Structures are given as structure tokens and as C-alpha cells.
Amino acid sequence: MNLKKYKKEIILIAGILTVSCGLLLFNQFLFSKPAGKVEISVDGNVIQTLNLNEDSDILINAYNGGTNRIVVKDKKVSVSEASCPDKVCVHQGWIQHNGENVVCLPNHMIARIIGE
Structure with missing residues (x-):
């Protein structure tokens, strides 16, 4: 039962990190013009x-x-x-x-x- 809980937490953390990295790259691209x-x-x-x-x-x-x-x-x-x-x-x-x-x-x- 704990294994399922940890899987869900790992998936949630991976999702949050993916979205954060995507937003960071979008921000860098948007403001990259001098x-x-x-x-x-x-x-x-x-x-x-x-x-x-x-x-x-x-x-x-x-x-x-x-x-x-x-x-x-x-x-x-x-x-x-x-x-x-x-x-x-x-x-x-x-x-x-x-x-x-x-x-x-x-x-x-x-x-x-x-x-x-």
C-alpha cells in the first residue's frame, strides 16, 4: 500500500519539475532578445x-x-x-x-x- 503512495508522489514531483523546467525555458526564450x-x-x-x-x-x-x-x-x-x-x-x-x-x-x- 505504501508503494502505491510513493509512486503517486514521485509522479507528482516529476510532473511539477517538468512543468517548472518548461516554464523556465519559455521565460528564457521570451526575454532572450537584447x-x-x-x-x-x-x-x-x-x-x-x-x-x-x-x-x-x-x-x-x-x-x-x-x-x-x-x-x-x-x-x-x-x-x-x-x-x-x-x-x-x-x-x-x-x-x-x-x-x-x-x-x-x-x-x-x-x-x-x-x-x-
């Missing part, structure tokens, strides 16, 4: 696209008079200043990999890293 640009959108509309190979510091006029300062340095992106009350976007820090985002909900701003 990051080349950051796309900045406000209210779902892309307002600017910046090259990650060029350092820049820009001020974005966001929703309802809000502002976000976007800094591109050393192929990384961060929000250094924001007019929102909670500053979650500022505290998120630097992003650099394809598919990563910095989101400022009060200002309706999203900075998303995209491939070249």
Missing part, C-alpha cells in the same frame, strides 16, 4: 521611445498634470522623480531586461523595456 529601447506611455498612448545605448534624462508630462523624470544610464532605466504621492515608481529602482516595466499608477505612466 534590450534596446524603453517605450514610455501615458494613458496607453506611446509618447516617447528612448534608446538604451544613449544616456538621457527627460521629464514626462503625465496624467492630470503629473510628472515623471525618466533617467536612462548605462543601458538601465529608472524613474528618479515623480509627482505622485506614494513614489512607488521611484522606489522600484533600475530596470534593464527586456519586458521589465516601471509603472506609476497615479500618473498613468508606464516605462517598458523592449527589444531592438
Whole structure:
């Protein structure tokens, strides 16, 4: 009776490991493109696209008079200043990999890293 229990546990563990490996490979394939640009959108509309190979510091006029300062340095992106009350976007820090985002909900701003 215990042998059947162990077989079921081994099959379950093997299944979980197989699914985990599959998801890991899918994630690696999805984000394997080199990051080349950051796309900045406000209210779902892309307002600017910046090259990650060029350092820049820009001020974005966001929703309802809000502002976000976007800094591109050393192929990384961060929000250094924001007019929102909670500053979650500022505290998120630097992003650099394809598919990563910095989101400022009060200002309706999203900075998303995209491939070249």
C-alpha cells in the first residue's frame, strides 16, 4: 500500500519539475532578445521611445498634470522623480531586461523595456 503512495508522489514531483523546467525555458526564450529601447506611455498612448545605448534624462508630462523624470544610464532605466504621492515608481529602482516595466499608477505612466 505504501508503494502505491510513493509512486503517486514521485509522479507528482516529476510532473511539477517538468512543468517548472518548461516554464523556465519559455521565460528564457521570451526575454532572450537584447534590450534596446524603453517605450514610455501615458494613458496607453506611446509618447516617447528612448534608446538604451544613449544616456538621457527627460521629464514626462503625465496624467492630470503629473510628472515623471525618466533617467536612462548605462543601458538601465529608472524613474528618479515623480509627482505622485506614494513614489512607488521611484522606489522600484533600475530596470534593464527586456519586458521589465516601471509603472506609476497615479500618473498613468508606464516605462517598458523592449527589444531592438
